[in-house]
Amino acid sequence: MIEARGLTKRYGTKTAVYNLSFQVRPGLVTGFLGPNGSGKSTTMRMILGLDTPTSGEVTVSGRPYRQLPNAPRHVGALLDAKAVHGGRSARQHLLCLAQLSGIPARRVDEVLGVVGLKEVAGKRSKGFSLGMGQRLGIAAALLGDPQVLLFDEPVNGLDPEGIHWVRNLMRRLASEGRTVFVSSHLMSEMALTADHLIVIGRGQLLADMGVKDFIARNSTGYALVRTPDEPGVREKLTAALHEAGGGVQPEQDGALRVTGLELPRISDLAHQADVRLWELSPHHASLEEAYMRLTQGAVDYRSTHDPRAGFQQPGPQGQTLPGQLPPPATGYGQPQPYAPQGAPHPYAPQGGQLPPQAPAYGQAPAYPPGPVPQGPPPQGGFGAPPAPHHAAPAAPAAPPQAPAAPATDQPDAEDR
Numbered sequence: 473m474i475e476a477r478g479l480t481k482r483y484g485t486k487t488a489v490y491n492l493s494f495q496v497r498p499g500l501v502t503g504f505l506g507p508n509g510s511g512k513s514t515t516m517r518m519i520l521g522l523d524t525p526t527s528g529e530v531t532v533s534g535r536p537y538r539q540l541p542n543a544p545r546h547v548g549a550l551l552d553a554k555a556v557h558g559g560r561s562a563r564q565h566l567l568c569l570a571q572l573s574g575i576p577a578r579r580v581d582e583v584l585g586v587v588g589l590k591e592v593a594g595k596r597s598k599g600f601s602l603g604m605g606q607r608l609g610i611a612a613a614l615l616g617d618p619q620v621l622l623f624d625e626p627v628n629g630l631d632p633e634g635i636h637w638v639r640n641l642m643r644r645l646a647s648e649g650r651t652v653f654v655s656s657h658l659m660s661e662m663a664l665t666a667d668h669l670i671v672i673g674r675g676q677l678l679a680d681m682g683v684k685d686f687i688a689r690n691s692t693g694y695a696l697v698r699t700p701d702e703p704g705v706r707e708k709l710t711a712a713l714h715e716a717g718g719g720v721q722p723e724q725d726g727a728l729r730v731t732g733l734e735l736p737r738i739s740d741l742a743h744q745a746d747v748r749l750w751e752l753s754p755h756h757a758s759l760e761e762a763y764m765r766l767t768q769g770a771v772d773y774r775s776t777h778d779p780r781a782g783f784q785q786p787g788p789q790g791q792t793l794p795g796q797l798p799p800p801a802t803g804y805g806q807p808q809p810y811a812p813q814g815a816p817h818p819y820a821p822q823g824g825q826l827p828p829q830a831p832a833y834g835q836a837p838a839y840p841p842g843p844v845p846q847g848p849p850p851q852g853g854f855g856a857p858p859a860p861h862h863a864a865p866a867a868p869a870a871p872p873q874a875p876a877a878p879a880t881d882q883p884d885a886e887d888r
């Protein structure tokens with residue numbers, strides 16, 4: 473078990489982590505998510521005693537890392553796969569680590585086998601690819617057969633086979649009752665690997681809950697409806713759905729995206745309007761959509777459109793040249809693709825849209841504080857807007873520099 477209480481880290485005037493409190497429990501894979509620069513690595517370094525908290529504390533199995541007897545046998549970590557002496561072979565690197573921790577040398581060959589590096593164990597690690605370096609870092613983490621494992625971006629640079637292997641490794645380690653804490657930006661992978669999520673933005677806790685709850689609370693499902701391509705049919709159905717209180721958005725391929733109505737109701741309304749349906753299918757949001765929706769106000773680094781001034785030759789009659797993409801409608805990280813059309817953002821005050829940026833430290837929070845409601849995710853019509861994590865709409869009586877209170881939850885038995 474890893475437990476953080478009021479963990480804060482400042483580097484000069486920069487607050488990297490603010491007042492983080494969470495538990496990472498054994499027997500689960502806990503995903504640690506957050507935009508670039510949100511404080512994940514800083515938090516992991518504090519867990520491992522590599523950085524000292526400015527305030528608050530973090531313990532592993534009840535003790536600060538530096539007070540753990542034979543810590544490397546108890547906690548294994550992959551933080552920076554490049555932190556290897558390039559002149560040493562993979563085997564030499566692991567032998568050094570094993571010696572320092574009193575781990576028998578035969579264990580080195582075991583972990584080299586586990587990570588698939590046996591064939592290249594005698595080669596200097598400076599010639600290793602990114603993925604091979606990751607495998608070596610994972611081998612080092614497994615060396616002491618630890619009960620607690622931390623992995624910072626473990627699939628970075630791995631090929632699909634490697635990603636699949638890491639997923640299975642994490643799940644197996646958790647099923648053996650170990651504590652597995654893993655950060656990643658690959659949402660599709662996290663959706664397959666993690667049981668529980670801790671999400672931070674600008675150093676603050678945004679969510680602490682099971683994956684299914686997280687998706688349910690931060691996204692909106694919808695129904696996809698397709699009619700025959702006959703004059704007036706879509707318009708007739710759209711009017712009937714609107715009248716019944718549904719939200720209807722035309723898709724580019726002619727289908728209709730319907731929110732706020734259950735599938736049977738849509739079917740009945742179509743029948744009453746004398747409209748045949750060629751498709752009526754439920755669509756559930758992905759972890760990526762839910763994550764984007766939650767963190768859209770806490771992203772520090774956003775791309776802008778590249779105008780390529782002076783580099784673009786207009787095509788005949790303004791057409792796009794082959795291989796030339798039209799400019800995107802929005803920059804990466806913009807809310808439009810993920811925020812359901814017309815739906816209020818769950819964290820915005822009074823159900824409005826979130827401001828483009830989360831507040832700076834010390835400003836009024838954009839995320840209303842309060843505990844996450846316990847129990848199952850909210851039930852609503854199909855595609856009903858997700859319920860807010862927070863009960864209280866008003867800003868807290870915060871201490872100077874205090875940002876939003878975190879959204880936390882303690883579910884899990886039913887998470888997977």
Ligand SMILES: Nc1ncnc2c1ncn2[C@@H]1O[C@H](COP(=O)(O)OP(=O)(O)OP(=O)(O)O)[C@@H](O)[C@H]1O
Pocket residue numbers: 483486487488506507508509510511512513514515
């Ligand atoms: N040693 C340091 N000195 C000063 N600032 C630091 C230091 N380490 C981290 N920071 C800052 O703290 C913030 C959090 O950084 P951190 O590396 O923990 O984020 P992260 O969530 O791991 O990011 P990424 O997803 O990009 O790896 C960043 O603004 C970073 O610049």
